[in-house]
Amino acid sequence: MNSKNLRLSLVFMVSLQLLSSCKDQQHESNEPWQPLFDGESLSGWKQLNGKADYRIEGDEIVGITKPDTPNSFLTTTQNYRDFILELDYKVDSTMNSGIQIRSLSNPDYRDGRVHGYQVEIDPSDRAWSAGIYDEARKGWLYPLTDNAKAQKAFKQGDWNHYRIEAIGDTLKTWINGVEAAHLVDDQTQTGFIALQVHSIGKDEEAGKEIRWKNINIITDDVEQYTKPMSLPALNTKNGLTQSEIQDGWKLLWDGKTTEGWRGGKLDRFPDKGWVIEDGNLIVLATGGEESAAGGDIVTTKQYKDFDLKVDFKITEGANSGIKYYVDTELNKGEGSSIGLEYQILDDARHPDAKLGNHEGSRTLASLYDLIQADPDKPVNPIGEWNTARIVSKDNHVEHWLNDVKVLEYDRNTDAFLQLVEESKYKDWPGFGTFEQGNILLQDHGDRVAFKNIKIKEL
Numbered sequence: 059m060n061s062k063n064l065r066l067s068l069v070f071m072v073s074l075q076l077l078s079s080c081k082d083q084q085h086e087s088n089e090p091w092q093p094l095f096d097g098e099s100l101s102g103w104k105q106l107n108g109k110a111d112y113r114i115e116g117d118e119i120v121g122i123t124k125p126d127t128p129n130s131f132l133t134t135t136q137n138y139r140d141f142i143l144e145l146d147y148k149v150d151s152t153m154n155s156g157i158q159i160r161s162l163s164n165p166d167y168r169d170g171r172v173h174g175y176q177v178e179i180d181p182s183d184r185a186w187s188a189g190i191y192d193e194a195r196k197g198w199l200y201p202l203t204d205n206a207k208a209q210k211a212f213k214q215g216d217w218n219h220y221r222i223e224a225i226g227d228t229l230k231t232w233i234n235g236v237e238a239a240h241l242v243d244d245q246t247q248t249g250f251i252a253l254q255v256h257s258i259g260k261d262e263e264a265g266k267e268i269r270w271k272n273i274n275i276i277t278d279d280v281e282q283y284t285k286p287m288s289l290p291a292l293n294t295k296n297g298l299t300q301s302e303i304q305d306g307w308k309l310l311w312d313g314k315t316t317e318g319w320r321g322g323k324l325d326r327f328p329d330k331g332w333v334i335e336d337g338n339l340i341v342l343a344t345g346g347e348e349s350a351a352g353g354d355i356v357t358t359k360q361y362k363d364f365d366l367k368v369d370f371k372i373t374e375g376a377n378s379g380i381k382y383y384v385d386t387e388l389n390k391g392e393g394s395s396i397g398l399e400y401q402i403l404d405d406a407r408h409p410d411a412k413l414g415n416h417e418g419s420r421t422l423a424s425l426y427d428l429i430q431a432d433p434d435k436p437v438n439p440i441g442e443w444n445t446a447r448i449v450s451k452d453n454h455v456e457h458w459l460n461d462v463k464v465l466e467y468d469r470n471t472d473a474f475l476q477l478v479e480e481s482k483y484k485d486w487p488g489f490g491t492f493e494q495g496n497i498l499l500q501d502h503g504d505r506v507a508f509k510n511i512k513i514k515e516l
Contacts, residue, residue: 097117119132119271131158403422
C-alpha cells in the first residue's frame, strides 16, 4: 500500500471512530440524566449528624475526616423513590465511606441518626465496595463475600465508577462496570441520597479525603433504562440477614408453611380464614367480627423476654392486633384469646380509634385499651407495609412503629395494675403479668397481611 492510500485508510478509520463516538454520545444524551451536583455550589444538599468538612474543588465534592465526631452525611434535600444513580469517587486507602440511598433521618429515631441502605465504599483488604449495608439498622444485607470479580474491580488510589439502581423492591449495583450486588428488600420505599464521611477516633489522623464527581440521576421512566444483571437476587423477605443471624434473630414464620403456628383455640392451624399468598400470611375479611372465621393464630412456643418484629399491611377500615404474653386457656368462649395487645388499626376510618378506657388507647401501635401510642407516630399509608416492634425485657415493654418508639411501660407495677383495673381486662385473673406466653396474630374479620415475622429471645 502506497503512502497516499495509507493516509486515506487512516482518515477513514478515524472517521469511523468519531462517528461511533458521536452515536454513543447521542444515545447517552437521549437518556434523561439530571445532575445532582451542579459543580459550583452545594445547593440541594445539607449536612446531617457529624461535623466532617465538605468543600468544592473544581467539579468535585471533597469530604474530609475530622476526629471525635460521628459519621457525617451530605444529603440531598429531596427524597427519591425509584432511580438510577451514577457517580465517580476516589477515596483514601485508609478510609471507609459509602453512598446512602433511600435513607432517612427522623428526630425520634436515635436523635435523628441517618439510617437506611448504604452502597459501601471499602478500600480495605476486605474489598466489599458496592456491597449493600443497612446503616444504623440491620447491618450487612449483601456483602461481597462470594463475589471475587467485584472485589477485584475496585481501583486503589484511582477514580471508581458506581451505577446504582433502586427500582421497586430491587437494588442493583455495579463497580467499574462489574456486577456487584443484587438485593430484593422492601423495608424503605423512598428517602434521600447522601455522601458519607465515616467517623474516626480521637487518635486517628484527621484530614483524610474522599472525592465525588459526575453525580447524575435518572428518575423518569427508570424501568426503560435499567440494565440486566446475571447475579441471582438475594431476597430478604421472610429471611434473615447475616447480621441478624449473628445477633440471635430467628424466624417465627418461614413464609411458606404454617409450621410453628396453631389456632388460638385449636391444636392445629385453622382450616379457613387464613391464606398464604406470595410470601404473605393473610387473615381474610369476613365481616369485621372478632374471631368469627378462622380465629386467632398463636405460636406453638411461649416466650418470656424477647424482641419481636412483624411487618403488617392493612386495608381500609381494618382492625387487628399482635398480642403477647397470651394464655390461650383464659378464654375458651367466644372472642379473642387474652393477652397484652399491640393494636393494629386504620385510625382514620375505624370507630375503635375514638374508644377505649383512656382516650386514644385503641389507636394504631397503642397498648390496647390501656396506653395510647404517641399521636405523632410515623404511619405509612393504607396499602403500604408498616413495621411493628415489641421489646420486652425484665417487665419493661416498648412498642415501636417504623423504627420509632411510640410508647413504653412497666408490667407488674402499681401503675400498670391500676390501668388494668380500670380497663375491660379487670375480670381476667393475672392479665398482663404472666412470666411467659404465646404470641398471637388476631383475626378481627378484616383483611390484614403479615410478613417478616422474626424474634430474638433476650
